[in-house]
Amino acid sequence: MAEHGGFPSADPMTDEAEPDINDGLRIVSYSTNREGRCIRHQDHGWQPVNIVNRQAWQEIEKSIGASKKKVAVGSVSCLHYYMTAHQMTPALLARYTGQSSWLVRLHLVPFIYKRLGRATLQKYAELFQVSIADLTGGELRPPIYCRG
Template sequence: MKKEEVPQDGNNMHEGKFRQLFYATDNAGQYVPVTSVGWEPENVAMTQAWEEIHAKVEAARQRVLAGEASPVLYYMEKTIMDLPLLASYVGKFQWQVKRHMKPAVFNKLSDNMLHKYAAAFKISIKELKEVK
C-alpha cells in the first residue's frame, strides 16, 4: 500500500484517542510508518463495541448503586476484565471472586483482600469502596 492510500475516513476511533499505525511505501519505495484514523467499516464496528462496553459498565454501576452487587463487579467491567482474569490477578478461585461480588460478602473482606482488588484495578482502596 502506498502512503497516500492509507485509509483516512475521518471518523476518529474511540473518541479520537486511538490511531492505528500502518507501514506503507513512500515515493522512493521505502517503508515508512503512517498513522490512520481508520476506515468506515472498521470505525463502525469499533464504535459498536465501545458502546457495548460502556453499556455493561453503566449496568454494573447501577447494580452497585442499587445494592445488588459489590464494587468488584463495576471495576471488573470498567477495566474490561473477565472473571478468570480477575481471579488470577487477585490469586483466588473464580467462585470466590464471584462471591466477593455480593455486597454482604464484600463488606466483610479483609484489608489485604481489598488491597489485592485495588492493585488489580490500579485504584486506591478508598476508590474501590466508593462507586459514584
C-alpha cells in the first residue's frame, strides 16, 4: 500500500517518528490523568497499536505482491489477485458469491478460469466492483479500499 500521509509523531516506544496510520482520524480513548482519575480524551491512537496495525498491513501487502507475481507467470488466475487484495480466502470468497469453496479454488486455476461463463464472472465483478472486461482481460485493479 502507498505511504500514508498524516502527522509524524515521536514514538516513545522506539524513539522514532511514526507516520499516522489512521489517516488523521482522531479517536477517543480512556486513560488516567495525574490524579489517577479515569478520563476520556481524543488523540491519534496509541503508538503500539499503530505499529502492530502497520505490521498487519505489511503482511497483507507482502501476500498481494506474491499473488501479483504468480498471476504474472500464469500459475494462478487473476481472481487470485482480487481475492488476496481484498484479504479473502477461498472460503470467504465462496460465502460472498454463494458458491462452494472448492468451486472457488478451481476458479483460481487459469485453465478453468478462462472458460468461466458470464454469470459466474458477473458475481466476481459485482463483488470486487470491476467490469467483466477487467476480469477476462486480466486487469489488476487496486482493491476497493484503495480507490477514490
